[in-house]
Amino acid sequence: MTAEEPAVRLEHVTKAFGSTRVLDDVSLDVPRGAGFAILGRSGTGKSVTLKHIVGLMRPDAGRVFVGGQEVSALEGEALAAVRRQIGFLFQNAALFDSITVGENVEFPLRRHTKLRDTEIRERARRKLEAVGLGDDYDKMPADLSGGMRKRAGLARAMALDPDVLLVDEPSAGLDPITTEEIDDLLLDLKQQGTTLVVVTHNIPSARKLGDQLVMLHGGRIVAQGTVEDLARSDHELVRAFMQSRHAG
Amino acid sequence: MLGAATARATTHLATVGDFTLFASRAARQAITPPFEFRETTRQIYELGLRSAPLIAVSGLAVGVVLSMHTRASLERFGAESMIPAGLAMALVRETGPLTAGLLLSGRIGAGIGAELGAMRVTEQIDALEATAVDAFRYLVVTRVIACVIALPLLTTLMNFAGILGGFFAETVVTGMSLELYFTRAFSMVELTDYIPATLKTMVFGFIIAVTSSYLGFTTSAGTEGVGRASTRAVVLSSILIIVVNVLLVRLIFFIFPEAAG
Numbered sequence: 001m002t003a004e005e006p007a008v009r010l011e012h013v014t015k016a017f018g019s020t021r022v023l024d025d026v027s028l029d030v031p032r033g034a035g036f037a038i039l040g041r042s043g044t045g046k047s048v049t050l051k052h053i054v055g056l057m058r059p060d061a062g063r064v065f066v067g068g069q070e071v072s073a074l075e076g077e078a079l080a081a082v083r084r085q086i087g088f089l090f091q092n093a094a095l096f097d098s099i100t101v102g103e104n105v106e107f108p109l110r111r112h113t114k115l116r117d118t119e120i121r122e123r124a125r126r127k128l129e130a131v132g133l134g135d136d137y138d139k140m141p142a143d144l145s146g147g148m149r150k151r152a153g154l155a156r157a158m159a160l161d162p163d164v165l166l167v168d169e170p171s172a173g174l175d176p177i178t179t180e181e182i183d184d185l186l187l188d189l190k191q192q193g194t195t196l197v198v199v200t201h202n203i204p205s206a207r208k209l210g211d212q213l214v215m216l217h218g219g220r221i222v223a224q225g226t227v228e229d230l231a232r233s234d235h236e237l238v239r240a241f242m243q244s245r246h247a248g
Numbered sequence: 249m250l251g252a253a254t255a256r257a258t259t260h261l262a263t264v265g266d267f268t269l270f271a272s273r274a275a276r277q278a279i280t281p282p283f284e285f286r287e288t289t290r291q292i293y294e295l296g297l298r299s300a301p302l303i304a305v306s307g308l309a310v311g312v313v314l315s316m317h318t319r320a321s322l323e324r325f326g327a328e329s330m331i332p333a334g335l336a337m338a339l340v341r342e343t344g345p346l347t348a349g350l351l352l353s354g355r356i357g358a359g360i361g362a363e364l365g366a367m368r369v370t371e372q373i374d375a376l377e378a379t380a381v382d383a384f385r386y387l388v389v390t391r392v393i394a395c396v397i398a399l400p401l402l403t404t405l406m407n408f409a410g411i412l413g414g415f416f417a418e419t420v421v422t423g424m425s426l427e428l429y430f431t432r433a434f435s436m437v438e439l440t441d442y443i444p445a446t447l448k449t450m451v452f453g454f455i456i457a458v459t460s461s462y463l464g465f466t467t468s469a470g471t472e473g474v475g476r477a478s479t480r481a482v483v484l485s486s487i488l489i490i491v492v493n494v495l496l497v498r499l500i501f502f503i504f505p506e507a508a509g
Contacts, residue, residue: 051374084380088378094371094374096376097370097372107379108379
C-alpha cells in the first residue's frame with residue numbers, strides 16, 4: 001500500500017436484495033489515518049457498506065479495495081489476510097456469548113498470533129483496561145450492560161491492532177455520557193493512526209470523529225465533505241439531518 | 249394458483265439444492281485440513297459426553313420395557329432362557345442405534361439449531377468471519393466431526409444400559425445373576441451384529457449435525473426464526489434418520505448377509 005493509496009476504496013458499488021437496491025453506484029475513498037463518517041437514515045445501506053468493506057457481502061457490481069487489495073475478488077486465505085488488517089465493531093457488539101469477555105478479546109490473538117498463553121492474556125487484559133473493563137475479564141457477555149458490551153467489542157476489534165477499524169453505530173442505544181466515552185476511545189485510536197470508518201446517526205459523534213463525511217440516501221451518496229460542507233449542502237434532507245436534534 | 253404452486257416448488261427445490269451443497273461441503277471439509285482440534289474436542293464434550301446421562305437413563309428404561317415385553321412373548325413358548333439373548337440382539341441390531349439416533353436428534357439437533365441460529369441473528373457468525381475465521385469450518389465442521397464420533401460411542405452406551413436394564417427386570421422376576429444374564433445375553437451376539445449397526449449411527453450423527461447446522465446457519469427473522477430453526481432441526485433430522493435407516497439396514501443386509509440371519 002502506497003502512502004497516497006486510500007485505506008478503503010469503493011468503486012461504483014451496487015448491491016440489491018431482491019428488488020430493493022440498497023447501494024446504487026456508490027464510490028468513495030477513505031484516506032489512510034482519517035476518520036470517515038457514513039451518515040444516513042435507517043435502511044439506507046450504511047451497515048451494508050461496512051459489510052462490503054470487510055468482505056462479508058459481495059457487490060452485485062463494482063469493486064471494493066482495502067489497502068490496495070480487491071476484497072470483493074478475494075477468497076480463502078487471501079481474504080482472511082486482509083481481514084486481519086481490519087477490526088469490526090458491530091452494532092450490538094456481537095460478542096461470542098459462550099465464552100468470557102476476556103476470552104472474546106483473546107480470541108483473535110489465539111487464532112492469528114503465535115504468542116504464548118500468558119502473553120495473550122496480558123495483551124487481552126491491556127486491551128480491556130484501555131476501554132475501562134479491566135475488572136470484567138472473567139464476566140460473561142450477558143452480564144454486561146449495553147455500553148460495556150460495546151466497549152468489550154471495541155477491545156476485541158482492536159486486539160490485533162488493525163490498520164482499519166469499522167464501527168457500526170457506536171452510539172446506538174447508549175446514553176450521552178457512554179456515547180461520549182466511546183467516541184473518546186475511537187478518537188484516541190484515530191490519533192494513534194488507525195483509519196476509522198464510522199456509521200452513525202449521531203451528528204456530534206460524526207463531528208468529533210469524521211474528517212470526511214458522506215451521507216447515503218436511497219442507496220446513493222447525496223453529500224460528501226466536511227461537517228461544514230454538509231451543513232451548507234443544497235440537499236434539503238442533508239441540511240435537515242445536520243440540523244436534527246442530535247446535531248451538536 | 250398454478251403459478252404460486254410452481255413458485256413454492258421452485259423454492260423447495262432450491263432449498264434442497266442448498267442443503268445438498270451445504271452437506272457435501274461439510275463432508276469434504278471434515279476430512280481435509282486444517283482441523284479445529286480444540287473446538288472439535290469441546291464439541292465432543294458438549295454434544296457427546298453431556299448427552300451420556302440422557303442415553304444411559306433412556307437405555308435402562310428401554311431395556312426394562314423390552315425385557316418385560318420379551319418375557320410376555322417367550323413365556324408362552326417356555327423359552328424364558330432366551331430373554332437375555334433376544335433382548336441383546338434387538339438392542340444391538342436396531343433398537344439401540346435407532347433410539348439413540350432419535351433421542352440425540354432431539355437433544356443435539358435442537359441445541360445446534362438454536363445455538364447457531366442465535367449466533368446468526370446476533371451477528372456472531374459475521375463477527376467470526378470478520379475476525380478472519382472460517383465460520384463454516386469452525387462451527388459446522390467441528391460439530392459434524394463431533395457428532396460422527398459421538399454417536400457410535402453413545403449407541404454403545406445405550407446398548408449396555410439397555411442390557412443392564414433388562415437384567416434388572418429379569419433379576420426381579422427370576423433372581424438371575426448378573427454373570428449368567430450377561431453370558432446368555434452375549435451368547436448369540438456376533439461382531440457382524442454390533443459393528444455395522446453401530447457404525448451406521450455415524451451417518452445418523454452426520455445427518456443430525458448437518459441438518460441442524462444448516463437450519464441454524466440460514467436462520468433469519470430474529471428470535472422467532474431461532475425457535476423455528478430449533479424445532480425444524482429436530483423434526484427434519486428425526487425424519488431423515490428414520491428414512492435413511494431403512495436404506496442403511498438394506499445396505500447392511502446386502503454387505504453382511506449373515507446380519508440378516
